[in-house]
Amino acid sequence: MQFSTIPDHTEVKEKLTDLVNNNRLSHALLFLGKEGSGALPMAIAFAQYILCERNQGSGKEAPPSLFIEEAASTPLAWTDSCGVCTTCIKANQLIHPDLHFSYPAIKRDSRHDKVLSTDYAAAWREYIVENPFGNVGDWLDFLKSNTKLKIENPANKQGNITVHECEDILRKFSLKAFENKYKILIMWMPEYLGPMGNKLLKLIEEPPPDTLFIFVAEDESSILPTILSRTQLIKIPLFDHNTICESLVKMDNVDEVKAAQIATLSEGNMREALQLLKHSEEDWHDLLKSWLNVSYKNSVITLLPLLDELNKLGREKQKQFLKYFIHITRQAILLDYVQDAESSQIPTKEIELALNINKFCGLEAKEAVIDEMEKSIYYIERNAHAKMLFHALTIRLHYIFKDKSLILVQ
Numbered sequence: 427m428q429f430s431t432i433p434d435h436t437e438v439k440e441k442l443t444d445l446v447n448n449n450r451l452s453h454a455l456l457f458l459g460k461e462g463s464g465a466l467p468m469a470i471a472f473a474q475y476i477l478c479e480r481n482q483g484s485g486k487e488a489p490p491s492l493f494i495e496e497a498a499s500t501p502l503a504w505t506d507s508c509g510v511c512t513t514c515i516k517a518n519q520l521i522h523p524d525l526h527f528s529y530p531a532i533k534r535d536s537r538h539d540k541v542l543s544t545d546y547a548a549a550w551r552e553y554i555v556e557n558p559f560g561n562v563g564d565w566l567d568f569l570k571s572n573t574k575l576k577i578e579n580p581a582n583k584q585g586n587i588t589v590h591e592c593e594d595i596l597r598k599f600s601l602k603a604f605e606n607k608y609k610i611l612i613m614w615m616p617e618y619l620g621p622m623g624n625k626l627l628k629l630i631e632e633p634p635p636d637t638l639f640i641f642v643a644e645d646e647s648s649i650l651p652t653i654l655s656r657t658q659l660i661k662i663p664l665f666d667h668n669t670i671c672e673s674l675v676k677m678d679n680v681d682e683v684k685a686a687q688i689a690t691l692s693e694g695n696m697r698e699a700l701q702l703l704k705h706s707e708e709d710w711h712d713l714l715k716s717w718l719n720v721s722y723k724n725s726v727i728t729l730l731p732l733l734d735e736l737n738k739l740g741r742e743k744q745k746q747f748l749k750y751f752i753h754i755t756r757q758a759i760l761l762d763y764v765q766d767a768e769s770s771q772i773p774t775k776e777i778e779l780a781l782n783i784n785k786f787c788g789l790e791a792k793e794a795v796i797d798e799m800e801k802s803i804y805y806i807e808r809n810a811h812a813k814m815l816f817h818a819l820t821i822r823l824h825y826i827f828k829d830k831s832l833i834l835v836q
């Protein structure tokens with residue numbers, strides 16, 4: 427993976443290449459970026475940049491040292507890996523023997539006691555090439571739904587970076603690099619590392635020469651503090667609106683109006699934008715209208731089939747649906763402040779639904795609705811029972827709505 431395959435993020439790329447070019451690299455980095463910010467592809471592109479043969483001298487001279495404690499040698503001036511040398515080709519296919527990955531994995535069956543990331547190496551390569559912006563839920567779903575892996579009881583399995591995995595890392599890094607001067611570990615989601623992750627501290631504190639550890643995380647507060655304090659922080663921001671628009675137009679030939687709508691909904695999260703694009707044929711409008719009516723009337727007869735329908739959507743679409751509701755509620759808030767809905771640039775279908783919400787929701791109620799939806803998305807991501815969640819949510823919506831006027835959504 428090259429830097430050029432990641433849209434924009436120019437400042438981060440410059441910062442990273444500057445670290446290398448000015449020998450200011452430390453041995454442990456923390457790439458911290460929210461879901462959909464591209465922190466993982468950035469780490470992979472950076473690893474390839476370091477490993478690339480072009481960055482290691484012509485072969486006639488010793489490769490330069492990149493690390494902070496060693497005196498500056500020939501500075502590197504490239505802004506990206508070459509993409510064509512043998513090393514780049516291997517790194518690009520994620521098969522370079524000096525580029526190691528560690529990520530949450532699940533126990534296959536009762537016969538396998540030791541859970542290692544490399545047990546799923548082939549699946550990982552397949553997954554990352556297709557979903558560089560995916561989150562850990564996507565990855566674990568990908569494993570669980572892969573029948574070739576024969577995972578026992580997949581629904582109940584939780585992802586982990588295990589003590590055995592830590593021991594495996596210690597073993598790998600006690601060996602010399604195979605082909606390259608450098609040896610790199612990318613650990614994705616160190617949030618899944620329990621206290622046994624402290625086994626890695628000595629390795630991080632006293633790293634063998636020419637080794638680099640890149641931790642790629644979304645949530646700083648869930649990382650072991652001992653690891654956090656020993657890493658150099660590289661923040662990866664979310665993408666800006668135009669970058670998402672341009673990427674969608676370029677990648678999938680999406681028309682500009684649709685790309686702009688998706689970019690607004692995705693709020694800088696590339697994963698979200700790609701998911702929205704994938705499900706953009708889904709029209710949530712009618713389903714939301716039915717749900718609003720059912721919530722308002724609190725009618726059990728119409729509620730049950732609707733709960734079945736919501737349940738069948740599956741986790742990803744349930745989240746998209748709730749996000750659509752948040753989006754419409756925000757449009758409703760916006761409409762409270764504009765004189766004339768026509769000039770608001772909101773699509774007609776959304777105006778109709780938003781105006782209906784305004785008939786029975788004041789500002790406080792709309793804020794309460796958004797709050798409930800955001801909490802529910804959080805619970806769905808953590809495998810909440812969908813039917814129970816939507817049932818409880820319907821009741822709460824009824825309470826939010828019921829003090830208001832009696833006008834129903836038509």
Ligand SMILES: [Zn+2]
Binds near residue numbers: 509512515
């Ligand atoms: Zn190269």
